[in-house]
Amino acid sequence: MRDLLATRARASPGDAALVDDASGREWTYAALDAAVDRTAGRLAALGVTRGDHVGVLMETRPAFVRLVFAVQRLGATLVPLNARLSPSELETQRERADLVLLVCEDDTASDARAASGPVPVAAVDDPDAPDIRALDECVPDTVAPAEWGLEDTLALLYTSGTTGDPKPVTLTFGNVVAAAGASAFVLGVLPDDRWLCCLSMYHMGGLSIPLRCALYGTTCVLQRGFDAEETARALDEHDCTGVSVVPTMLDRLLRADRTLPDSLRFVLCGGAPTPTDLVAASEDAGVPIHPSYGMTETTSQIATARPAESYANPETVGRPLFGTTVTVVDDAGDPIPAGETGELCVAGPTVTPGYYDAPAANEAAFGPHGLRTGDVGYRDDAGRIYVLNRRSDRIITGGENVDPGRVAEVVRSHPGVRDVAVVGVDDPEWGERVAALVVPEDRATLERDALEAHWADRLAGFAHPRTVVFVDALPRTASGTVDRAAARERVVAAADDL
Template sequence: MRDWLSHRVAATPDAEALVLAASGESLTYADLDARVEALAARFAGLGIEPGDHLAVVLGNRMEYVALVHAAMRLGVRLVPCSDRLTAAELAPKLATADATALVCGDDTEAVAVAAALGDPFVGSDADGEDPGEGDADEGTPGGSDADATATGWRSVDGFEPARVDERGGDEGEEGATAASPVPVVSLDDPDDDRVVGIDAAPDGEVPAVRWGRGDTLVMLFTSGSTGKPKLVPLSMGNVLASATASAFRLGVLPDDRYLATLSLHHTGGIMPLYRATLYGTSVVLRESFDAGGAVDDIRRYDVTGVSLVPTMLSRMLEARGTLPDSLRTVLLGGAPAPDSLIERCRDFSVPVHPTWGMTEAASQIATARPREAFDRVGTVGRPLLWTEVSVRDEDGAALPAGETGELVVSGPSIAAGYYGDAAATDDALTDDGALRTGDVGYRDEDGYVYVLNRLDDRIVSGGENVDPGEVAAAIRDHPGVDDVAVAGIPDEEWGERVAALVVPAGNPDPDLDAAAVDSFCRDRLAGFKIPRTVAFVEELPRSVSGTVERPAVRDRLERARDAEAEAEESDGPADPDDLGDADGASGVDEAAGADGKTASAEEDADGTADADGDDGSDGIAGADGDDGSDGIAGADEHGRGDDTEGTGTTEEPDDEE
């Protein structure tokens, strides 16, 4: 088939396609198609060919929406990257993705140039092969990577060819690198002479590309909340299956409008663009997240659907009390939703749909409707159409209803593996081709899914296995606690000790300290499960998908542990400055001393990510203040784990939308 916008404009040219929230400007599908055709012609004039890898580092804007469709029209694999990355963070992503070119704007040009054209260029261990994808004839999106990345470029001042060295050895072999600089194209007037402005490019002939279900449409990075981000190649068939299944679960009406307030580099941000085109509905695009502004836009534009993470929804409710009646769907994912938030949604008739998803699943895996969420506390619903979810033990054997194990998924929306990383692909897939999610959970007798924690979050202390989810649930029952993350940190005597990073409630209990947490837990948990280290922060650090950043949590807790040890040695309180700050932000942290007293420490008061990708940890979340946004984490759609559409505890693989 042709690109989806070509089919949509032929069917409903006068239907509304896009509304820019800031200005109110709207585009019909015919308007959008004209912009897409012009943009595609310019990239064709630069020599972009089917199968190329077009990396993007842009904030949410109309031109980004056009670029998403122009890439599909050209048969190009789009590689969205966060516009909040530093050059040091962006460069290895370009290498991992074998980027043919990098698209930027005036606000991302400096980082783009440093990452793509800097010297030396940061290499990657990717070998450039795409798992599960066969060769395709020239002129199709599935053309070989060698053809795609070694193509000759039409000469344009300042635009140099991007070439990738020949790669030898097996897929995923260490040492393979992208050796050449990556040419940079700006959608604005560039300041750097080495950057080509798209308006300066000649018009080329746009090829008549035909897409197959196995052709890679978009390549998304996981949030990397437990390690190095992986690159997930999602095929046209993956995205189509996900969009279809989502429509059956959530419902679609001709006049639907979906508010896009998540960054478009995230699964939960970009998937609504593809879906709206398939459905023939409209997207209302915000440049960044602002709690009150998002609610106002929902009311102003009669928005019917939105993807959020729990922190975003909480702040929207705090800002405006409730949400407008026009909403039919609030897809809530990216992190576990506190029971209190679901109860508030019930009390204020907010149509919340808790969901569990992953980047690897092109968004949702399971989604609960509001009544299901209210009646079955903690569930993320039943699996979507065509998606199978099983619970397996350590040996891979299926477990019966009610028993806890690793959640394993399969279906047409599941990616075939990770780009250029054969080892990660082998680790993630079972012998029968299903995906090990790394999430721990269970299904009840009626088939509803419950996601508890991550497989690699399990703690072994003194030979005893401790479930961090159980400990966290006990601490959350304290009336003075709003949220908590529990992790294991090294302990010389016990191997690991249980530690808790606690977020006090909005009106903090002056008596809530480490000793109070310890006392509260002793009535609810066995002694070996009680946290030996407790620290306090205003917000938990979160990834791009809104999931808790486990490495950052462990780092803060280890520093709190070290402060305790120093206090014991000096027989005095720990110096707050000794704890440092994990990410350079400020906030308040308390580390329990040996005598149960607490010592304050500088910590990140805005540890969640920015809804438009402005990172606290590259999280989806609102800006940390530099653009007036609320500084909260946004959701990759999926899940309990990457792209926003997921509710759960995620780390790699990444839950999204």
């Protein structure tokens, strides 16, 4: 088929495609298609052809959406780069992704220049630097929408890098279409749906929204960054029926002064484990939370829980999406029964064919049961998935294995605890000791003695946290996951101060 937008514009040209919350401007599918055609022509005038890798360094905005579909129109590959990275990190990613062009905006122009090396840089805004080409000043070539097969590479997205150097993940046209379909079977799709995108589009959670809206023929509402009060306003003002958030964002939304609108059908919550108290708060507020587990390597969602299932089983991320198989394996790689804890392996049409130009990483990442996620969890008898922690996060203390996710579950179940991160830190006697960064509930007076009494009969002695540090918030990565290296540093620094 042709690119997603060209196909959608032929089917429903007058339907609302995109709304920019900042300016209030709206585009129909026909208008967006015409704008994308001009952008694709300008990229072609700069030499972009089928199969080329085009980097985009910017935050969420309409110009980013146009580039997503313009790169598709040429049959090229989109490479979104994290606008929060340092120039040296960006340079490494630029080299690894084999870019032929890097497109930036005003706020990222200096970083783009520093990281670009021999790769030409173009800007969607008027650039101050003479060596950056203004995209709008290019005379567009005439282009015809490229034909796409299911196995053609649509994008390269970098992993978050929480367990090592970020790797470029190959995502195909078929991956994106399969993920959109499988997600629709869980969330549903209605003709008047409006999905708010307040996530960064250089992450899969943000990028997936305009792609899926184009497939569904629904409306993508863009917000240029998250702010709890402003996001709540935008949801209400634009009659949004859906929104994607990470748990910290949802927590702030629920604590904001504004009430979330009744128009919401789904709140897709992923990127990090959803605390059980956040699920309970969502139920109390009537918010249709859908806790989700996913990865860049699986084109976003692997499993998602609907609200009723989530309210009844607040620790689950739900059941695997249609077509996705999740197998729990032991350390030897053999499948284990329901209820037993092991590594989660994922197979299905949403799973990447592999990391770009990384044969060794691919050999390590894939096995007989599909992608080895590195995540530890289990399935219950009803097929629901529970994710505990990363396999690499496992703590070995005195020769005993401790799953930090299990420890965190117990600590978090104390009524005075809002959130917790459990990590291992070096210990001269035991090799590692279990440590916990604990965020108390608002206005809660929490003492270590109370926590020790709480976990005394719930955890084996070797799994008891030996170091407890109380903090106002957990350190997190840009995608919302706990920054475990930073958490470990906080624990060590606190211990040194004692």
